[in-house]
Amino acid sequence: MEQKFYRIRQIIGDPKKGIPAIIPVSRATWYKAVAEGRFPKPVRLTEKTAAWRASDIDALVERLNNGMNDAPKRDGAA
Numbered sequence: 329m330e331q332k333f334y335r336i337r338q339i340i341g342d343p344k345k346g347i348p349a350i351i352p353v354s355r356a357t358w359y360k361a362v363a364e365g366r367f368p369k370p371v372r373l374t375e376k377t378a379a380w381r382a383s384d385i386d387a388l389v390e391r392l393n394n395g396m397n398d399a400p401k402r403d404g405a406a
């Protein structure tokens with residue numbers, strides 16, 4: 329079975345490039361939650377390339393959708 333990966337831009341979105349967010353938080357908020365262990369850690373694909381397993385992101389989305397919403401709000405959001 330082929331493993332699918334998401335890059336950060338695919339996870340948090342990029343409005344300038346028309347990429348919708350899977351989890352709409354800022355880059356800083358995303359990395360803070362990763363460092364705190366609330367979001368999954370990335371996998372190194374090359375020396376300069378990190379990505380997240382799609383299965384880890386899918387599990388995070390499922391967890392957030394099931395009311396275990398520990399996702400921080402987007403920076404600057406009310």
